[in-house]
Amino acid sequence: MNRRRNELDLGSGPEIVGSLLPIELLAYRLARKASEPKSTHTHLRLDRGFNPLLRRKGRRRKMPVRVVESSTPSQVSGANSGNTLPQACSLLTVGQTFSGTQNVSSLQNEKDEAWRVNVCIQGCDLDHGYLCGTMEALNVPMADTPVVTFWEGEIVDGKNYTFFTGKWEAMPEDDIRHWTKFPSFLPLLSRVEADGGKTLDLSNYQYIFMRWKEQYFVNVGEDCGLTIAGFYYVCFSCIDGSISGFYYDPKSSPFQKLELKATNGERSGYSFSTYEFQ
Amino acid sequence: MPSASPSTSSGRPADLVSRLASPDRGARLRALRELKNQIIGNRTKKLAYLKLGAVPAVAAVLADASDDGGGDGDGSCCCRRHDLLVQSAAALGSFACGVDAGVRAVVDAGALPWLRRLLVSPDEKVVDSGARSLKMIYQSKLAPKYDFLDHQNLEFLLSLLNSKNDNVTGLGASIITHSCQTSAEQWALYEAGVFQKLVDLIGGSVSQRDASLESLTAIIRNNHEVTPKILEFENGRALNLIIKFTIDKSPRTRLLACACLIAVSKTSSRYVEGIELESKLIYRLLELLEDPGQVGDEASFALSSLIEEKEDLQKLAFEANAINKLCFHLQNGLSCPKRLQGILLALANICSKLEICRSKLLDLQAFDLVSDALRHDCTDIRVAACICLRSLSRSVKNLSAGYFMNETVIIPLLQLLHDPSISVQLAALGAISNIVIDFTRRKSNFIHCGGVKLLAELSMAMDPVVRSHSLRALKNLTFLADRKCKEVVLSEITASSLASLIRDPESAVQEQALALVRNLVDGCVQSVDYAFTENGIILDAIGRQLQYASKAEIGIQGMYALSNIASGSKVQKDAVMDQLFQHGGMNTQPFIMRFLHSNDNQLRTASIWVLINLTTSYCPGAAGRVLKLRNAGIILQLKSMTNDPCLDVKVVQKIYHLNVH
Numbered sequence: 001m002n003r004r005r006n007e008l009d010l011g012s013g014p015e016i017v018g019s020l021l022p023i024e025l026l027a028y029r030l031a032r033k034a035s036e037p038k039s040t041h042t043h044l045r046l047d048r049g050f051n052p053l054l055r056r057k058g059r060r061r062k063m064p065v066r067v068v069e070s071s072t073p074s075q076v077s078g079a080n081s082g083n084t085l086p087q088a089c090s091l092l093t094v095g096q097t098f099s100g101t102q103n104v105s106s107l108q109n110e111k112d113e114a115w116r117v118n119v120c121i122q123g124c125d126l127d128h129g130y131l132c133g134t135m136e137a138l139n140v141p142m143a144d145t146p147v148v149t150f151w152e153g154e155i156v157d158g159k160n161y162t163f164f165t166g167k168w169e170a171m172p173e174d175d176i177r178h179w180t181k182f183p184s185f186l187p188l189l190s191r192v193e194a195d196g197g198k199t200l201d202l203s204n205y206q207y208i209f210m211r212w213k214e215q216y217f218v219n220v221g222e223d224c225g226l227t228i229a230g231f232y233y234v235c236f237s238c239i240d241g242s243i244s245g246f247y248y249d250p251k252s253s254p255f256q257k258l259e260l261k262a263t264n265g266e267r268s269g270y271s272f273s274t275y276e277f278q
Numbered sequence: 279m280p281s282a283s284p285s286t287s288s289g290r291p292a293d294l295v296s297r298l299a300s301p302d303r304g305a306r307l308r309a310l311r312e313l314k315n316q317i318i319g320n321r322t323k324k325l326a327y328l329k330l331g332a333v334p335a336v337a338a339v340l341a342d343a344s345d346d347g348g349g350d351g352d353g354s355c356c357c358r359r360h361d362l363l364v365q366s367a368a369a370l371g372s373f374a375c376g377v378d379a380g381v382r383a384v385v386d387a388g389a390l391p392w393l394r395r396l397l398v399s400p401d402e403k404v405v406d407s408g409a410r411s412l413k414m415i416y417q418s419k420l421a422p423k424y425d426f427l428d429h430q431n432l433e434f435l436l437s438l439l440n441s442k443n444d445n446v447t448g449l450g451a452s453i454i455t456h457s458c459q460t461s462a463e464q465w466a467l468y469e470a471g472v473f474q475k476l477v478d479l480i481g482g483s484v485s486q487r488d489a490s491l492e493s494l495t496a497i498i499r500n501n502h503e504v505t506p507k508i509l510e511f512e513n514g515r516a517l518n519l520i521i522k523f524t525i526d527k528s529p530r531t532r533l534l535a536c537a538c539l540i541a542v543s544k545t546s547s548r549y550v551e552g553i554e555l556e557s558k559l560i561y562r563l564l565e566l567l568e569d570p571g572q573v574g575d576e577a578s579f580a581l582s583s584l585i586e587e588k589e590d591l592q593k594l595a596f597e598a599n600a601i602n603k604l605c606f607h608l609q610n611g612l613s614c615p616k617r618l619q620g621i622l623l624a625l626a627n628i629c630s631k632l633e634i635c636r637s638k639l640l641d642l643q644a645f646d647l648v649s650d651a652l653r654h655d656c657t658d659i660r661v662a663a664c665i666c667l668r669s670l671s672r673s674v675k676n677l678s679a680g681y682f683m684n685e686t687v688i689i690p691l692l693q694l695l696h697d698p699s700i701s702v703q704l705a706a707l708g709a710i711s712n713i714v715i716d717f718t719r720r721k722s723n724f725i726h727c728g729g730v731k732l733l734a735e736l737s738m739a740m741d742p743v744v745r746s747h748s749l750r751a752l753k754n755l756t757f758l759a760d761r762k763c764k765e766v767v768l769s770e771i772t773a774s775s776l777a778s779l780i781r782d783p784e785s786a787v788q789e790q791a792l793a794l795v796r797n798l799v800d801g802c803v804q805s806v807d808y809a810f811t812e813n814g815i816i817l818d819a820i821g822r823q824l825q826y827a828s829k830a831e832i833g834i835q836g837m838y839a840l841s842n843i844a845s846g847s848k849v850q851k852d853a854v855m856d857q858l859f860q861h862g863g864m865n866t867q868p869f870i871m872r873f874l875h876s877n878d879n880q881l882r883t884a885s886i887w888v889l890i891n892l893t894t895s896y897c898p899g900a901a902g903r904v905l906k907l908r909n910a911g912i913i914l915q916l917k918s919m920t921n922d923p924c925l926d927v928k929v930v931q932k933i934y935h936l937n938v939h
Contacts, residue, residue, distance in 0.1 A: 087925045090883055095758055095800065120758070122717055123674030132674050134717070150678045204925055215675065218718075239929050266803040269845030269891030272838050273800040274793055275715050275757040276750065277672045278708040 001137060001149055001214055001228050002252045003104065084201045085126055085157045086208050091241035091262050092131070095273035096121045098243055100260035102137070105253055115139055119243070119260055129160030131210060134218060142225045148218040149228055156209040162196045163188075165211060168231050169250050178233040178246050181255065185209065185235065210234040212245065227251075232258055291330055298335040303358045306339055310365040317372050324377050333373055333380070337387035340366035344392050364407040367396055371411030374418065381418040390415070390422070397438070397446065409445035416452040424457040426466050439475040444483050451476065451489030458496040461504075467497055468504045477516045484528060491523065491534035498541045505545040517542070521555070524562050529573040533566050533580065540584045557594050559584055564603055578604065578620030582627045589631045596635050600628060605642045615656045622651060622662035629669040636673045640681070645670070652690035657702060660694060664705035667691075671712035680718035687713065688727045695732050700741055707736070707747040714755040721755060721763050730755070734770035742784040749779065749790035756797040764798050764805060773812040777819035785829050792820065792835035799842045806846035809839075814853065817843065821857030824869045830878035837873060837884035844891035848898045855892060855903055859910070874915050879924040886930045889916065893937050 098119040105113035116138040123132040131153035138146045154161040164175050176192070179185045184207040185192075191200050202208075214228035230249025236242075241262030246255050264270055294316075297309035313332060317324045327333075343362035370389050373380035384390070393415075396408025415421045425431050438450030454472065458464060467473070476497075479490040494516075498505045509517045520542075523535035536559050543556055563584065566577035581600070585591040595601075604621050612618040625644070629635045639645070648670070651663035671682050691713075694706035710733075714724055724730070733755075736748035752771065756764055768776070779791035795816055798808045809817045824836045844854040858868050873885040889912070892903050907913055916935070922928045 088879075090887065090926055090930060122678060132678075134678065150675065152675065206925070206929065216679065218678065238925065239932065264845065267845040268847070268851075268894050268897040269841070270887055271800045271842045271845045272887070273757050273797045273842075274835075274838070275754045275797075277715075278668055278711045278747075278750070 001135070001147065001226050002230060002247060002249060002256065003142070003226060084203045085129075085159060086155060086202055087204070088126060089208065089236075089238040090270075090272065091238065092121065092124065092208065092236055093272065094121055094124055094275060096241070097263050098241070098260035099263045100243070100258070102245075102247065102258045103256050105256070117258065117260065118263075126155065126157075129155040129157045131155055131212075135212075135214065137226075140226065143220065145219065147220055147224060147226060149214040150216050150218050151212045151214045151232075153210045153212045153234070156197070156211075157202060158198050158200055161211070162198065163192045163209065164196050165231075168213065168248075170231075170248060174248060175233075178248055178255075179209065181233070181246055182207075182209070182235040182244060184237070206238045208236040208238065210236065234258070291326060291332075295327065295330045295332045295335055298332070298339055303362065307358055307361050307365060310336065310339060310362065310369055314365060314369040314372060317369070321377060324373055324380055328373065328377075328379055328383055333370065333383035333389075334387040336366050336369045336373075337384070337389040337392065340370065340389060340392045344395055360401060360404060363396060363399075363401075363404050367393060367404075367407040367411040371407075371414040374411070374414040378418060378420055381415055381420040384415060385420065385422060397449075402443070405443060406445050409443065409449045413445065413449045413452045416449065416456045419456075421456055423459075424453045426458065426463045432466065432470050436470060436472065436475070439472065439479070444485055447479055447482070448485050448489045451479070451486075451493040454493035455489070455496045458493070461501050464497050464499075464501045464504050468507065473497060473508050473511070473516075477511065477519065480516075480519050480523075484531070487523070488528075488530055488534050491520065491531070491538050494520070495534070495538045495541045498538065498545060500541075500545060502545055505542060509542065509546065524558070529566055529569045532562060533573050533577060536562050536566070537580050537583075540580060543584070556584065556591055557598075560591065560595050560598050560600065564598060564600055567603060567607070575614055575617040575620060578617070578624040582620070582623045585624075585627050587630075592628050592630065592632055592635060595628050596632065596638065601625065601635060601638045602642065604628075605639065605644045608644055608647050609642075615654075615659055618651065618654075619656070619658045619662045622648065622659065622666045626662070626666040626669045629666070630672070633673055633675065636670055636676065639670065640676065645681075649687050649690070652687070652694070657697075657699065661702055661705040664691070664694065664702075664709045667709040668705075668712055671709060674715075674717070677712070677715050678717040680716065680720055682713040683716045683718065683720045683723050685723070685727060688724055688729065692727055692729055692732055695736060700744060703736070703744055704747055707744070707751055711747065711751040711754050714751055715757055717758070719760070721759055724755065725763060725766050730766050730770050734767075734775075737771060737779060738775065742782070742787055745779070745782065746784065746786040746790045749787065749794055753790055753794040753797055756794060758801065759797070761802060761805065764801070764808065767794075768798060768808055768811070773808075773815050777812075777815045780816070780819040780823050785832060788823060788827075789829070789831045789835050792823070792832060792839050795820065796835055796839040796842055799839065799846075803846055806843050806850050809843050810850070810853070817853060817857060821860065824857075825866075827869070830876060830881045833869075833873050833876065833881045834878070834884050837870075837881065837888055841884060841887040841891055844888055851892050851897065851903065852899060854888070855906065858888075859906070868910060868912070871910070871912060871915060874912070874919070879927060882919070882922065882924065882927045883930055886916065886919075886927065886934055890930065890934045890937055893934070895937055 100117055101114040102117045103114045118136040118138065119133055121131065121133040123130065125131075132151060134148050134150055136146050136148045137143075140147050156163055163179055164172050176189075179192070180189065188197060188200055191197050211231055212234050213231040217224060217226075217228070227249070230247050230252055232245040232247050234243060234245040243258065243260040245258030245260075247258065248254075294309055294313055297305055298313070300306050300309065313327065313336070317327060339362055343359050343366065370384050370393065374384050390412075393408050393412050396404050397412075399405050399408070424435075426435070435450055435453060438446050438453070441447050441450075454467065458467060473494070476490040476494050479486045481487070482490075494508075498508060520535050520538050523531050524539065526532050526535065539555065539559060560581065563577050563581040566573055567581075568574060569577065581595070585595050604625050607617070607621055608625075612621070625639060625648075629639055648663055648666050651659050652667070654660055654663065667682075667687070671677065676682065691706050691710050694702055697703055697706070710729070714721065714729070716724075730752070733748045733752050736744055737752065739745050739748070752767055756767055776791060776795065779787055780795070782788050782791065795809065799806050809820075820836050820839055824833060824840075827833045827836060840854050840857065844851050858870050870885050870888065873881050876882055889907065893900050893907070904913070916931060919927060919931050922931065
């Protein structure tokens with residue numbers, strides 16, 4: 001969610017940033033060009049633990065724990081015949097909660113522009129590439145109470161959804177510009193550019209890419225001064241339960257960053273609840 | 279004046295019945311004719327004469343006339359015997375037509391063997407009346423089952439199908455439609471060549487065609503062996519014939535042809551040209567829905583059957599505007615209970631998987647009509663409304679908007695839990711299970727309506743399915759519930775009962791009981807205390823059950839329950855540790871070791887989460903717990919899982935190692 005257009009800084013409109021190629025993308029393309037192996041394989045399979053831009057040693061934190069590995073992507077020849085849907089991930093299941101911030105300004109250092117955000121996963125259907133839940137913004141300046149929205153997510157799996165949004169005023173260039181903000185996307189870039197990522201096998205990849213689109217306000221009216229016209233490009237890390245996202249709305253500040261971490265309240269460990277539809 | 283004077287024909291019904299036993303054949307015949315004329319098409323009179331015992335009296339006339347060879351009588355005597363047979367058979371058939379009590383009375387009066395004897399009469403009219411009457415009887419579910427596995431019966435059936443009389447062949451087909459249920463019976467009929475006869479009859483009169491289509495459906499239904507053989511017959515002649523009849527001018531024929539193809543597609547889909555024909559069937563059935571009669575009533579049931587569990591067909595039905603059409607009928611008031619039931623079931627099936635369908639139905643303001651049907655006088659409609667509501671409430675989006683948690687829905691659903699019929703209770707439990715997931719923090723509405731108390735009572739029901747479904751509803755209710763709600767649930771069900779349900783003889787009940795505990799101890803950290811009420815009876819039951827658990831589902835729920843408990847304090851973690859090691863003898867392997875070796879991804883994952891929570895390094899006592907796990911060989915086992923094929927297991931395993939080291 002975001003403030004309505006008339007309250008935004010008009011000087012940071014998307015048309016200025018929109019034409020720039022992200023620095024991460026430039027850097028990656030240069031590095032890739034230098035080391036790219038010649039291959040005739042048509043099917044790229046990404047293994048767990050691969051993240052070419054994070055070649056640091058694993059570091060320990062209390063909770064959540066971050067695991068960082070270095071490995072190389074493997075390629076598998078042949079048609080995309082098997083199940084390439086993302087595998088179930090414990091930390092992305094119903095009942096899991098996350099907390100963090102959304103920077104309303106695209107300038108990441110403006111802490112006073114950050115809203116505290118809580119997210120709860122309410123539904124997950126990997127077969128249909130569907131995820132949904134609520135997002136609660138806590139310190140919204142113009143709101144008396146926390147503002148809760150209900151969102152629905154599209155999981156990029158090559159079967160139900162691809163990296164190209166094809167709606168919500170997002171052009172393929174907008175998609176690429178946002179996805180490349182995630183370091184974990186960069187190994188996929190060439191395939192996505194070639195065929196939309198249809199031949200990618202994401203079933204063993206440790207990152208799950210999604211789009212989250214807010215559908216309605218749960219606890220306030222639509223006249224609350226906020227807008228849910230845009231949507232989030234989201235990347236979830238299976239290994240530490242962290243979520244990164246970028247809000248996209250042509251009428252809002254670009255690249256508003258969402259940063260969330262898995263939470264467990266006062267517990268000294270992880271807790272998992274469940275429900276099932278009849 | 280002749281005997282059939284108006285005063286006589288309008289005489290008291292009891293007199294008419296008594297005249298059926300008159301020693302005078304002529305009087306008996308007149309009484310029979312009068313009775314038959316009065317009851318034809320008149321349900322009230324049928325029921326009135328049934329009360330007066332008219333059916334046994336008519337059956338006696340039939341038996342008497344059948345026994346009487348009439349060979350030594352004069353011409354008028356033979357003529358009267360012939361008339362008595364025809365009229366008594368016609369009267370019995372009329373009693374059986376559309377009235378269950380009538381069918382029961384005819385069967386109880388022992389009339390069936392006598393009617394069957396008429397079929398071998400040399401007199402065509404007698405044969406015809408007997409066949410008509412038996413056909414009426416075999417159209418009722420109350421008719422006795424015909425044993426196709428008996429050789430003589432099968433021969434007799436073939437003789438019926440070989441007859442040149444429309445009513446006799448129609449009777450043969452009706453018998454098949456009524457009685458062919460098992461695959462052995464279907465196979466016996468196929469091997470006897472019944473199928474070829476039926477295909478030949480499809481080309482006959484309208485009634486023969488309809489009867490044949492219906493009995494072909496009975497022979498094909500759910501039989502993966504018979505169906506291909508039949509459909510390959512003469513290079514698909516039968517299939518082509520059936521497809522041709524889906525555009526017949528008779529609505530009844532079109533419906534029966536559609537039903538036959540639905541049976542084929544559900545059994546052997548490769549014969550129905552895939553989605554193209556199924557799409558056509560959807561359109562045909564939606565057209566037939568407009569028929570004001572019985573065909574329209576049955577079309578929605580056929581549509582339900584076609585799209586059941588098939589998401590692609592549900593989408594096609596949606597695109598064919600099926601929801602609008604069904605809702606149109608729903609909104610225009612339906613006087614026929616069968617039609618209302620069929621429409622609710624069709625809507626339930628269309629909305630069972632796809633959110634766009636649910637949204638459409640809700641946009642059409644049909645929700646109130648569905649919830650009104652929960653209070654309908656007819657049980658079948660109340661059940662259908664529950665099933666429809668269950669489909670509608672499979673939507674997280676609608677649950678999150680608080681669409682269902684209100685008294686107009688909850689109260690009638692809870693009333694249905696008092697129904698003596700288990701099928702009604704289960705239908706209501708299905709809808710309740712979904713509705714109570716409610717994400718809007720309004721679960722208290724359900725508690726205030728007495729829902730928890732009722733579910734807790736049903737969790738102790740004699741029927742294991744009712745027990746497990748009630749526990750599933752309680753589990754869903756406690757998902758992300760506040761502490762107050764959980765306290766009400768635990769106080770109603772009690773810790774000791776929950777512990778005994780964890781040890782229930784039925785595995786489905788065990789699984790749901792463990793999942794309920796898992797949710798009870800989730801949420802705020804104080805919730806973990808619930809596992810320790812009544813001296814830890816629940817925790818102990820979990821440990822004991824896991825020791826002997828043979829099904830992965832039970833292990834998964836039990837391990838997640840232990841994992842949630844192990845995310846509490848040091849004392850609580852130590853208590854979980856004790857459960858891992860205390861059950862079984864000295865030489866028995868801890869159950870967690872068995873689970874780590876399991877083929878089930880979820881069970882291995884859940885087991886590692888228990889270990890992660892037990893060994894979280896910043897919690898007091900972690901080092902001691904790690905040492906104990908290492909000594910038991912569990913750490914070594916975890917290390918061997920580095921290359922586990924399941925991504926989740928591998929990731930969770932890494933988290934564990936980072937915690938420990």
